[in-house]
Amino acid sequence: MALFDNPVIPGFSPDPTICRVGDDYYVATSSFEYVPGVPLWHSRDLVHWRLIGHALDRPSQLALTDEVPSSCGVYAPTLRFHDGRFWMITTVVAGAGTVMVTAKDPVGPWSEPVPVGIPGIDPDLAWDDEGHCWCVFSHDGMIRGVRIEPETGELLGEPVPMWSGSGLQYPEGPHLYRIGDWWYLLLSEGGTERGHAMSVARARTLPGPFEPHPDNPVLSHRSTGHPVQNTGHGDLVQAQDGTWWMVLLGTRPLGDTPKFHGMGRETFLVPVRWEDEWPLPGPLELRAPAPALPPHPWPAEPVRDDFDSPALAPCWMSLRRHDPSAVGLDTRPGHVVLHARTDGLETPGAVFLGRRQRDPDCSARTRVDAGGGDRGGIAVRLDEAHHYQVEIGEGTVRVVARIGPLRQTVAERAVPPGPLTLRVDITTTGVLPPTVTARPTEPGAALPAGLRVGGPDTLRLGYETEGGTFEILAELDGRYLTTEVAGGFTGRVLGMYATRGAPAFDWFELRPAAGPKR
Structure with a gap:
């Protein structure tokens, strides 16, 4: 059967x-x-x-x-x-x-x-x-x-x-x-x-x-x-x-x-x-x-978009309005250029272009060129008051967490000039204990003794070196990006944003993690 x-x-x-x-x-x-x-x-x-x-x-x-x-x-x-x-x-x-x-x-x-x-x-x-x-x-x-x-x-x-x-x-x-x-x-x-x-x-x-x-x-x-x-x-x-x-x-x-x-x-x-x-x-x-109907699978949805087409694929979503003056596919060939309207994702009018999280374990990556005074990156968004960001601007890559009324820069690091690959991994294994909101990454480090694992998943945010190494700047508890904490009716959307100038994104990838589907 x-x-x-x-x-x-x-x-x-x-x-x-x-x-x-x-x-x-x-x-x-x-x-x-x-x-x-x-x-x-x-x-x-x-x-x-x-x-x-x-x-x-x-x-x-x-x-x-x-x-x-x-x-x-x-x-x-x-x-x-x-x-x-x-x-x-x-x-x-x-x-x-x-x-x-x-x-x-x-x-x-x-x-x-x-x-x-x-x-x-x-x-x-x-x-x-x-x-x-x-x-x-x-x-x-x-x-x-x-x-x-x-x-x-x-x-x-x-x-x-x-x-x-x-x-x-x-x-x-x-x-x-x-x-x-x-x-x-x-x-x-x-x-x-x-x-x-x-x-x-x-x-x-x-x-x-x-x-x-x-x-x-x-x-x-x-x-x-x-x-x-x-x-x-x-x-x-x-x-x-x-x-x-x-x-x-x-x-x-x-x-x-x-x-x-x-x-x-x-x-x-x-x-x-x-x-x-x-x-x-x-x-x-x-x-x-399964229903007793002839199976009819479709080609898999592409995990990567190189922004070579004249229009966005149907999977892309914007907040409240799609503004061609803010989301440009013809400004720089092979890129999507986002023109900031506000200085934060919590501000009405924020420019954000995202895709639904469709796998519990997944990885999102993008190559962003933020020159001069540009600032932008990847956000995992539930709403204005609940999102995690990893962004590049003025030679610094930083992780920012917004949880309710609190907004905090969790980690930051100076990086060489030029385009940078930003990355967010979401995993349902090895999640953080309930008392830990963020921690620096130490390979192989054990969780504190006596603490129950509480959240649904852990989000690891950082960037990739030119050699492809994932430099994790912070690990954040996924519970704060859930409706049980934030309220509302939506789910997570992962995507690109601009909060200053006009950063250019060469490609965006949202890939399920290897291993069995959950």
Whole structure:
């Protein structure tokens, strides 16, 4: 029996929504303060996924100001295919509100957004047998629904309550389906932390009344020792062979209690069985039987970008806006040149270009030329108040840690003039004890006796000599770059930044560490 590895979309890829068109599957996920907005993933076997673009990929569709807080911006989307078109609806929190776009091809172009005047978050779309379009959403502790005119976004009535879940907090992420003789309403509840859960109800007609499954929640890993936690926000799909599946989010926390996850909420795949006309998802396994579909792996995503193309690859993300005047691919051939707008990553308007951390153990490297008064480097970012940096400027390479209100230069060293290769390694083995925030590196040095290993991973920051030796300037505890410490809804993003002048980056590499996948 063929097996597959969960998560199927690793790294910061929360709130997955899925639709099938023939033999092709498409998933959209949340993007929050990063642009382009709403990543779109493509698969032909539900296991192998490739990033093909974004639904909100230009300023006219998504305009986030520098004041939009981290973990605001683009919340949970819904992706559907109806009447020959793809439809994507989402809520831009602290922005435009709920908007909808359409496309003939998910690669794009996608239309200009149509506003939909509903309150709340997590909108969903469903069409009934008469062709009427229903929008259901979460608002004020209740899942509500209303018919809309999809071409204009006009509400065709007042939203009505449908279901409030099984009694857990935050009923959200609703998806409405017509399957057989029933309407099914799938939702998440319990909060997107360890109590996250999936529940389901059904009704013969819309807008209800909906009867809940007697054993709700139908999927949750709360209060268990399962290696995947925070399970919820799922969406159903029927494969071409008639089997049913669900994509959902989860996390892989590591370390000492309460355990920590830095990669964010990831996309997992579980089978769905039907009992007494109820869809029951699970079990969720890290190594699981694969769907009985022809395997269709894609070419591996390149680990290195030499910036030789006229446009950035889809994997690259910027903070709140992509500014061509700040991110230049034609200023210096074979380089990306970042033009600083602020003097720190904690300042609104910071210039940062990054990629999701997709492997628990990985290495990020870049070759940067920071001449004159330039300053820039690599950052591992969770939000404005939680990031680690290794940077070069004015002949000095330094490691800087920002943890909440504290910002500290952890280590620094003078280096010869000229381009320098900066490096960050992330490892889940040999992590620092909980009382140690940073330490100078001594090869073979043991941890202090009597201390428990606490964090999920350790980040080693430094630079490479011309001979290729990794000069580690500092080791930092990874727990401070997790949502259990920082809060919020995102995961780590590793990338390049500029905080003075216009440093030029020759290449950037994000490579999984050798060894078994975790």
